[in-house]
Amino acid sequence: MTTILLCDDHVVVRAGLLALLGSEPDIEVLGEAGSGEEAVALAAKLGPDVVLMDLQLGAGIDGVEATRRITALPNPPHVLVLTTYDTDADITRAINAGATGYLLKAERPEDLFAAIHSAAQGHTTLSPPVANRVMAQMRGTRPTLTERELDILGQLARGLGNREIARALFISEATVKTHLGRIYDKLGVDTRAGAVSVAKEQRLLPS
Amino acid sequence: MTTILLCDDHVVVRAGLLALLGSEPDIEVLGEAGSGEEAVALAAKLGPDVVLMDLQLGAGIDGVEATRRITALPNPPHVLVLTTYDTDADITRAINAGATGYLLKAERPEDLFAAIHSAAQGHTTLSPPVANRVMAQMRGTRPTLTERELDILGQLARGLGNREIARALFISEATVKTHLGRIYDKLGVDTRAGAVSVAKEQRLLPS
DNA sequence: CCGCGCATCAGCCGATCGGATGACCCCGGG
DNA sequence: CCCGGGGTCATCCGATCGGCTGATGCGCGG
Incomplete structure (x- = not known):
């Protein structure tokens, strides 16, 4: 039972x-x-x-x-x-x-x-x-984002600015930028729009 | 019944x-x-x-x-x-x-x-x-994007900057910004990342 | 013929972004 | 015990963005 x-x-x-x-x-x-x-x-x-x-x-x-x-x-x-x-x-x-x-x-x-x-x-x-x-x-096919990076990405997809993301996650704006840089690196992009696009296509984010 | x-x-x-x-x-x-x-x-x-x-x-x-x-x-x-x-x-x-x-x-x-x-x-x-x-x-806002706006959106999702989008579509940077403004308006966002996110979710873009 | 939607372009300006660099803390494993 | 990864923070600066105002040209339908 x-x-x-x-x-x-x-x-x-x-x-x-x-x-x-x-x-x-x-x-x-x-x-x-x-x-x-x-x-x-x-x-x-x-x-x-x-x-x-x-x-x-x-x-x-x-x-x-x-x-x-x-x-x-x-x-x-x-x-x-x-x-x-x-x-x-x-x-x-x-x-x-x-x-x-x-x-x-x-x-x-x-x-x-x-x-x-x-x-x-x-x-x-x-x-x-x-x-x-x-x-x-x-198998390492796709980039592995850390838990925190996924948090950032989620807020990013809502169209928030760095300051807003910082407030939403209770961290400083500097930290948001640090994470963003690494996200760009892992996803092979260099803009927020590109990151959101790749993330949606790789199904890293709900869509 | x-x-x-x-x-x-x-x-x-x-x-x-x-x-x-x-x-x-x-x-x-x-x-x-x-x-x-x-x-x-x-x-x-x-x-x-x-x-x-x-x-x-x-x-x-x-x-x-x-x-x-x-x-x-x-x-x-x-x-x-x-x-x-x-x-x-x-x-x-x-x-x-x-x-x-x-x-x-x-x-x-x-x-x-x-x-x-x-x-x-x-x-x-x-x-x-x-x-x-x-x-x-x-009451007014209908999210119908024009052909051209969808063109812009497509380039946007590639993570391109305004200058790059302009060159890709053979128009001036000013025009790109004008279109972007209207896209933001129609999608109810105010950043490129937000626009890409909404567009993917509304299936306005291939995903 | 005139209005209107669409596409095109210009200039200005404050806010924001992206990159680079260096630093600290915590924790788990070799 | 020291190393490395993950998370946090700071500062600087040039490039870019987003909002604003305004203007031209074109086609279509009332």
Whole structure:
């Protein structure tokens, strides 16, 4: 028997997961959360084996932050990310935040069940497209940006200036420029517009 | 009684809709499709009152194209778009393709039921955020870029500077800046990076 | 014929960017 | 224990950008 906590801001998705998981005899859904904050609170209170976590959560903290907080709990559950996108940035951020697995919503139900049971035992499961991207990254095909550089890139794509990026990330403008220089270097460009373009094409950023 | 056809590439979403709609006595789900092509075929075969259509369908034709084909059928059903994003481009494309309504997945179930019944009678229903965007669009700003502006945008995405863009398109630097200003205006940004980002997301540029 | 959208061009100016250089701190591994 | 990577910060400066105002020419439709 594996106990589960659901976290997704969409009612239909939660209902879908409930319906799917309800048909599995050895899976029990302890509760559901519509926001990251709620998920953290319920994870602490209910103590499930696995948390199924969406990354896009609308208002409040996002799935990555929720994952970070949940895995920081005493005796934490395993977090299985279940989302729509296989963007590099999302994948690395989720894994760095402590996620045990990364599944796409398009996955077949049987694979979802299998992944949940694997996750309950701490085993990592990645959807095939995700696994491919991770592999490609291993082979050094594409430039590997650090966590922080991806943060900068994200703000950059919002069209923010250096000062605004600095304020958004609580660092100095000088540091932003340092990171930007390295990003340009890794992406082989020398302007912000070029960086955004390459990042979108390499799927380093959601699009 | 209103008969429905579901179209979404995500199993969990379909299951969720089935579960939700199953609890409604005067709604009957005739079938479900996991791709746009399948949805068109099933719509022709089953003749539902309403098709619930997601816009992002993974492989094959997208929801907009599926909507276009379904509304081109003889005695066509009403298409109610049910998606995650309220971006201008998606909304206008869906409506131009013949969609009767445009709902967000985050909508409350009761609103979904109401929208389905409205759609069955040909009435339009828009989620509040969508309605707001449509209104804003009515009031003047329409993001239609001219050919030339798209040319500029293309060079911009290559990371070129104004002087380089000018030389690439055989015009003066001043003209480039004029176009850029108008592009910023239309896209609602004020930097080149922001313009590239929006353009890629709105699919104004190849990605 | 006149208005209007589109494309073209000019000059000005403050704000911002990009590059270069050097520095400090923390942490984990050899 | 020292090295290196990642993150942080500072200063300087020339190049570029973005906003502004204004102007010309062209084609199309009322």
